Amino acid sequence: MAWMCMRDSAWKYLQSAHLGGDRNYSHYTSRDFYSQFGLEDFLCTDDIPGTDEDTDSAVLFGTLRGNVVGLRYYTGVVNNNEMVSLQREPNNLYDKNAVKVNNVNGNQVGHIKKELAAPLAYIMDNKLAIVEGIVPYGAKNAFTMPVQMSFWGKEENKQAVLDELKMHGFKLAPPSKSSEFGFGSSWVSGRAGPSYSAPGHGAVQMTTEQLKSEFDRLFEDLKEDDKTHEMEGAEAVGTPLLPHQKQALAWMVSRENSKELPLFWEEKNNFYCNTLTNFAEKERPENVLGGILADDMGLGKTLVTIALILTNFHDGKPLPVEKVKSDQLHKESVVTGVKNEGHELLKGTSCNVEPNISSVKKKSETVQSQYSSFRPKRAKAEKPKYTVSSDSEESEEWLPQQTRTKCEKDLPATRKRSKNTASVQSVKKNDSEEGPRTTLIICPLSVLSNWIDQFEQHIRPDVHLNIYVYYGPDRSKDPSFLSKQDIVLTTYNILASDYGSRGDSLLHRLKWLRVVLDEGHTIRNPNAQQTKAALNLEAQRRWILTGTPIQNSLKDLWSLLSFLKLKPFTDREWWRRTIQRPVMLGEQGGLRRLQSLIKNITLRRTKTSKIKGKPVLELPERKVFIQHVTLTEEERKIYQSVKNEGKAAISRYFNEGTVLAHYADVLGVLLRLRQLCCHPHLCTNTSSSSCQIGDSTPEELREKLVNKMKLVLSSGSDEECAICLDSLNLPVITHCAHVFCKPCICEVIQSEQPNAKCPLCRNELRVEHLVECPPEESDSSIEKKGDREWISSSKINALMHALIDLRKQNPAVKCLIVSQFTTFLSLIEIPLKESGFVFTRLNGSMAQKKRVQAIQSFQDRQTGSPTIMLLSLKAGGVGLNLTAASRVFLMDPAWNPAAEDQCFDRCHRLGQKQDVIITKFIVKDSVEENMLKIQKKKRELAAGAFAAKKLTVSEVKQTKINEIKTLIDL
């Protein structure tokens, strides 16, 4: 699935692929070419219209020599063979057709001569082609210089471009091998020169074998060489690091302290020259003091980051651990100049200890942890169907138990430690002179509490950092307060909304020592507000943490590189010209550059990576057992009747060829069958919505569509948006009953207007016909079901049997009971209570504070703590840590085996000491057995060559149809 990174898939495929020798692929498009490798998804982008400026499908129309004039009016300089950027300047006073020429740094060099500017303006304004320039020679000219232009665009626009140029008396040189770009001609071969070669060669000339070896090399030493060095964490790190974590720390510290020139730059006679664009400048380019830590989840990215903060705390030195004598109590030396800052910290009962202590002018590093008040709003972006609760839950309750305890405990102690050793004071002194000291950490809301937990766990208790959670309506508005923190923790949503709403976003006014983006792929969409906000942060050191390194396209990588401020990639044009397009055209140099780039800035280890022959993580075993359950006769009867009815309906759809048009209904049938496998009471929504859509009132129609959408969303089928092929974000349903992300479908409509068609069924589409998912109503429906008299079911019996057995063997063992149906979990609660089990529960919809409580009580090892957690399959993000459990009972199979695996990983992860035994209850002769078949297929697919392959719309359709057939025995 998604997090199968390209490295694995590419590599695996190439290992096993039977590749022909020197076939000539000249008749292939690059997409065809790469699809041979199952890599088109990495190399090319989806062909959904309007998703980008369509730079990827561009072909080279031809080249043209022109002139840059007006050089003497501008300061931008170029070198021979340097790339230049051509930009329209429609507001130019003298010529509305003006096209200016900038160097790689964005400094203007001159203008395109007006005769040529006229057709260029037309071509560029109408987006008929992208025009790129290189100055072949004459770079030092005083007045004008030549520029070699390449015209790239969609095939269908080629003629229009040629015509327009012809009208003005220009003619493109055809994109033949050596003449295009002027490369290969004498002026370029003379110098050591740029490492790019003529585009357009690659896909034609590179043999399969060559390409294979390129790919082999692309990733083979990702984990080698300089990344094997280990470094101990600073004293302040309270947790011993594992070898691979020491490696990561060493690598990160070395990157932060690096004095080397950044990648693709070299020093040449007192100039610093970029080898990709040939741009040179006197000023030394700033190094990228950071990178991408792309370890698999569970390898300890958070811990390593904390270790980095403490170990490379200041000026390449660690945060010293003070040695303080407890008798040096000088309260007043700390609590001086107190004033209320207006933002409340530690608001509430247990931590309501001098909220204004935060504003104290500290004399040392020694300050207690501080947490802002925290209102448990839910992550809106992730779960659009929830509204933000407007009730005023006492915010401090959100804080994890441990944190509060610690605050209480530590406050007095903090004062004691206010007197410091000389070393600490000297650090402090330097601090004030040497700029920023604060690390800003940005993460999704769902892992915010995890960060706080990890700080608690991994920072030595006698070390005190200022940690401020910048979140909630009461968050500080005081820049100097923030800049005094050691760590500021916030979320992408806060970052984006601050940035969007006011021009003076606090986070953007400060210069940070270090910015860390957790789950950094969150910024892969360059147009998203949070991406823009993140890219605009000012920081000396920049890190991206992600478990999904380069998810599926080169384009995704751009925002990440842009964030890292690796020149010249901060500008998309240079990224596109030097890496993205060369790679997509199969140019050797492009692949090699991508390789060195990734190698240079990322560290990635998987769970199966090894250090000195030993696995990075030695997790206990994980065993999965399938326990078959036989339905009682009565249950079977109900099941069979629903199945027959549903099968008949679905067969009818097949005969009519309308399966996908009735997809929601089909899912409904399957859902009911899956529910019946669990418990007869689950299957209450028998309302078949198969009545005609045409003859209902708009209100009825709306309601029907909403119901269908809810069915799709709640069916657990893990529906993906057919446009972005990612999980649904802001789901909307069309009148033809297909569910997409709202932004995705709106973009399609926009780009196809006025006659937009549904990507799935080609029915007419209109923005005003899209129906959004209304906020979810309360759980009252579940409560209602509770009123019904409780009965057991075969599956519940099987479960209870197993649980009681287990308790006899070992009463302390902890279990997760997982289901996709929260109602089912509610039904299971009853026999659990009856049999005297202490249990807790975690749903996706639970308020944050409740979640934290549930997790903490379950993780607690004391006797009397819950031994069972009822868990809804998708509750919690990847950060959820339930290692107290060593047994998992999966009550119903998921459509997507990856969802199951992810769920198992919540206890089978770092920190698990026992073997994990998983029991999957599967009803014999039922849809559940068929689901296992589908799971098996998906697993094979994921393990195979086409792991990362994105399916086309028609493939998605066919897959769905096949799945339906398998599931309902057709």
Next chain:
DNA sequence: ACCGCCGGGTGCC
């Protein structure tokens, strides 16, 4: 000479 030619002034868009 309603031309050619000369040489100075001048110069992006």
Next chain:
DNA sequence: ACCGCCGGGTGCC
């Protein structure tokens, strides 16, 4: 710009 272009000065050999 060691160019082109402009427009004024000039005008047989």
